[in-house]
Amino acid sequence: MRLSQSILPAVALAIAVGGGAALAQQAAAPADPIETALRAAKTFAGLDHTGTLAALCVLPATGPGADTLPAYLAGAAPARSTWYADPAKVFDNLYFVGGSIHSAWALNTSDGIILIDTVYSYNSEELIVGGMTKLGLDPKLVKYVIITHGHGDHVGGAKLMQDRFGAKIVMGAADWDFIEQSKERFGTADNSIKPRRDVVATDGMKVTLGDTSVTLIATPGHTQGAFSLSFEVKDQGRPLMVAYSGGTAFNFVNTIANFQTYIESQRRMAEMAERTKATVIMTNHSAYDNAVGKAQMVPGRKAGQPHPFEVGQDAVTRYFKTMEGCARVAQLKLEMAAKAN
Numbered sequence: 001m002r003l004s005q006s007i008l009p010a011v012a013l014a015i016a017v018g019g020g021a022a023l024a025q026q027a028a029a030p031a032d033p034i035e036t037a038l039r040a041a042k043t044f045a046g047l048d049h050t051g052t053l054a055a056l057c058v059l060p061a062t063g064p065g066a067d068t069l070p071a072y073l074a075g076a077a078p079a080r081s082t083w084y085a086d087p088a089k090v091f092d093n094l095y096f097v098g099g100s101i102h103s104a105w106a107l108n109t110s111d112g113i114i115l116i117d118t119v120y121s122y123n124s125e126e127l128i129v130g131g132m133t134k135l136g137l138d139p140k141l142v143k144y145v146i147i148t149h150g151h152g153d154h155v156g157g158a159k160l161m162q163d164r165f166g167a168k169i170v171m172g173a174a175d176w177d178f179i180e181q182s183k184e185r186f187g188t189a190d191n192s193i194k195p196r197r198d199v200v201a202t203d204g205m206k207v208t209l210g211d212t213s214v215t216l217i218a219t220p221g222h223t224q225g226a227f228s229l230s231f232e233v234k235d236q237g238r239p240l241m242v243a244y245s246g247g248t249a250f251n252f253v254n255t256i257a258n259f260q261t262y263i264e265s266q267r268r269m270a271e272m273a274e275r276t277k278a279t280v281i282m283t284n285h286s287a288y289d290n291a292v293g294k295a296q297m298v299p300g301r302k303a304g305q306p307h308p309f310e311v312g313q314d315a316v317t318r319y320f321k322t323m324e325g326c327a328r329v330a331q332l333k334l335e336m337a338a339k340a341n
């Protein structure tokens with residue numbers, strides 16, 4: 001819109017005259033609840049969780065993705081330079097084998113390996129199988145694969161791990177259903193990336209291998225079968241608890257009730273993190289939690305310097321409060337729109 005020359009001075013005058021009154025009015029007016037919720041989420045994020053804040057609060061994906069054949073299954077996998085990241089040993093018993101956008105982690109135990117998430121079908125061979133081999137881990141030793149939710153960017157390598165290495169795939173019931181019912185996303189003509197239904201995750205379940213257990217916490221919201229995780233890692237022998245956030249963006253059916261489910265899941269994870277005194281936060285999206293950058297900082301760490309993933313209990317709790325806060329912003333928008341109608 002362009003203001004015509006003739007009314008500009010009048011507008012300027014109105015601002016000059018009305019400025020003081022407007023300010024007084026502003027002070028008295030009740031705060032905009034959406035703005036207040038957004039400010040709270042930003043405060044919780046601080047400088048620790050800007051990636052997730054940007055993804056959820058600033059540019060939230062909305063609405064469910066259609067069950068259509070993704071381009072990469074039709075032979076159009078994105079360029080390697082857009083997803084490749086070097087594998088890395090991050091803790092004594094935990095290795096990063098994900099990419100620059102999505103995470104995958106190999107948790108080494110006294111009796112084999114638990115793999116957490118499996119990136120896409122087009123890059124799991126190089127990132128996971130290739131990455132583990134580069135790090136001296138034998139992919140044949142993967143006994144369990146925990147999938148935090150059944151979207152293609154986390155479950156893409158599950159079938160490969162199931163078929164080639166006989167690993168057991170652990171995933172929530174609703175997401176097993178989702179995969180089975182999907183005709184396009186996972187059901188290419190030859191079902192090339194659809195894993196067979198295997199272990200059904202339940203709330204509080206422990207996946208135990210040798211000396212290590214991973215506790216699964218149902219955190220529905222992003223998908224109905226999404227799970228988050230709690231497990232121990234060791235940093236030069238020192239045990240640390242990890243809170244691993246499954247699910248993420250708001251690309252589900254946007255209803256007030258669905259956002260409430262999502263919010264309650266974040267509260268459960270905040271409680272779990274506090275109960276276990278988690279000082280390490282990890283997510284299934286390396287692009288949101290800067291996993292690749294942090295992993296690169298591990299080898300150069302000097303004696304006495306903190307581990308780059310050890311952010312402390314307060315920052316871990318704030319991560320889940322940031323997610324809760326951003327979901328509340330989105331939920332408030334729906335509530336206000338419902339009131340206006």
Ligand SMILES: [Zn+2]
Nearest residue numbers: 149151222248
């Ligand atoms: Zn997803």
